[in-house]
Amino acid sequence: MPKTKANGIEIEYDCFGNTDAQAVLLIAGLGTQMIRWSETFCQILANQGYRVIRFDNRDAGLSTHFDSASMPDLAAIADTVSRGETPNVAYTLFDMANDAVGLLDALKIKRAHVIGRSMGGMIAQLLASEHAGRVLSLVSMMSSTGNPDLPQAIPAVMAAMTSPAPHPLKDERGYLAHCVAFSQVIAGRGFPFDESAQRNQALAEVKRAYNPSGFWRHIAAIAATGDLRSRLTKITAPTLVLHGSDDPLVPPEAGKDTAANIKGSKLLIVEGMGHDLPPSLFGFVAGVIADNARRMFNPMNRPACT
Secondary structure, three states: OOEEEEOOEEEEEEEEOOOOOOEEEEEOOOOOOHHHOOHHHHHHHHOOOOEEEEEOOOOOOOOOOOOOOOOOOHHHHHHHHHOOOOOOOOOOHHHHHHHHHHHHHHOOOOOEEEEEEOHHHHHHHHHHHHOHHHEEEEEEEOOOOOOOOOOOOOHHHHHHHHOOOOOOOOOHHHHHHHHHHHHHHHOOOOOOOOHHHHHHHHHHHHHHOOOHHHHHHHHHHHHHHOOOHHHHOOOOOOEEEEEEOOOOOOOHHHHHHHHHOOOOOEEEEEOOOOOOOOHHHHHHHHHHHHHHHHOOOOOOOOOOOO
């Protein structure tokens, strides 16, 4: 997979589809690598007629890690933000949005359809609000506005996400069991859970790169960036907000809040979907992404949403 310099760091990325087609930029979520956007999904999306680009966010996968930064004090960051002050963190989601712009620059792409999942959805929202001229359309998946009044994750889910995992070099079986257990906790009830596939995904990611401290700096970046609602009013790109009805990590109210703050956006609640993208939804999600992208050309061509 290729690597390029962008926004002062190195970013790992790869592409699918025709290089002359319109670009679709996929932004990964909290602590996850670009391969969480599976090759199968990327190819299905490319078959819709797009050049699909996925990349590792900073501090994840094979992009630049910020291991020289100290571990963030999340309580202190939250306290600083609550006082209306700017916390001292390694980076914020604004920096991560600028990374995405830098990647587009490096690839000589003027404008792209931008799709982000979870934390990546917040990055995508900032990309569309702060760099409107670079975004053809926006899809925010299983994400949030950062509104502090929104319902929070189910406590058991938050505990599962933040509990320490065994070190994979010392206890690979225990590490994979930890990852699979968390994947099952956040999965929706409406689609089959493939334990073997989840284990293979976790194994592929840990063999590719292991950077647990990056996860905490990503959380710090979200906390330090804070409430995005005032930014979202600036988004003009055709926007689809996609959320699972069963999401226990980022409850559906967060998706509804996102759509309420982006003028002209469409909200699609997928019944039975959790905080994941099961293979049985690949074709459907690729289709609604393409439908939303086509709204750029024909405002009357809108996806059927609820």
